[in-house]
Amino acid sequence: MAFYESIIIIRQDVSSADVDKIVDDLKQVIKNYDGNVVKTEYWGLRTLAYEIQNNKKGHYYFMGIEANKPLLDELDRKTKLSESIIRTSLVRVDAISKDPSPILRAKSSDDENIVDVTSNRN
Template identity: 50%
Template sequence: MALYEHIFIARPDMSPAQMESLIEDVKTLIEEKGGKTGKTEYWGLRNLAYRINKSRKGHYGLIDIDASADVIDELDRLQRLSEDIIRHMTVRVDEHVETPSAILTKKDDRRGRRERT
């Protein structure tokens, strides 16, 4: 089994609760197919670099995966068919990092600066 990071962008008109549910559905799918999931992160509603399907924003999610290529192929196929997912990308990594991602760390830094002033 190999290690992967899976990032996806969902429609902007979804609620954060729906996004959390979508992340749980993806985790369930991976575990049913024989893979394992590590940390999951919801990055919130963020601006896109360019318009996608007339949308300027999207909900971002990240999942660390330990699975075979067959599981990743099935996940890719289902997310291409899903109307809720705007874009997705799966990248193979050498090891999973247990600390929060750079996106979440950046948010925490901003909050700390606001509190100091």
Template identity: 40%
Template sequence: MALYEHTFIARQDISTAQAEGLIEHFSAVLSDNGGSVSETEYWGLKTMAYKINKNRKGHYAYMRSDAPSAAVQEMERLMGLHEDVMRVLTVRVDKHEEGPSAVIQAKNARDERGPRRDRGDRPRRD
């Protein structure tokens, strides 16, 4: 079996619980077809660079899997048919990196830095 990383974007008007439910659903599709999902991450509702199907934002999700190609093709087929999924990207990798993805690492680093100075921490000049 091969190692894969999957990223998909779901519509902005679904709830966070529904977006996380999509992750579980597609993880189950891989598992049912002989694969296994080693890690999943919900990246949150993010603004996209351009509109997709009249949506300015989207729920981003990420999965790492070890699955046969037939299982990945079936999952991608079902994602293409699902009305809440707007985009899918699957990449075959040689090995999975340890720890959280780069998106989660950047988010954690931002949280540790504290509040931004340009957002009202300085007194206003009138």
């Protein structure tokens, strides 16, 4: 089996609970085809570079998986059938890093640099 990194973009009007359900369904497909989910990350609701099917934003979800050809075919079929998934990307890699992705690192460093300068003077 080979390692793959997949990014899934889900419509902006889908709730967080539904995003989790979509990803859980994909994880179940991976398990059914003897694949392995090595890493998952939710990157949040992000603005798209260009409008896709009248969507200006999308929920980004990253998955690092170990998969074989039949599994990849089934994932492709499932994502094409889903009306909530507007775009996917699948790239073969040599290994999947256990470290947070650069997007999550940038997000967490932005959160750490926020300083509350409000004053409680009465």
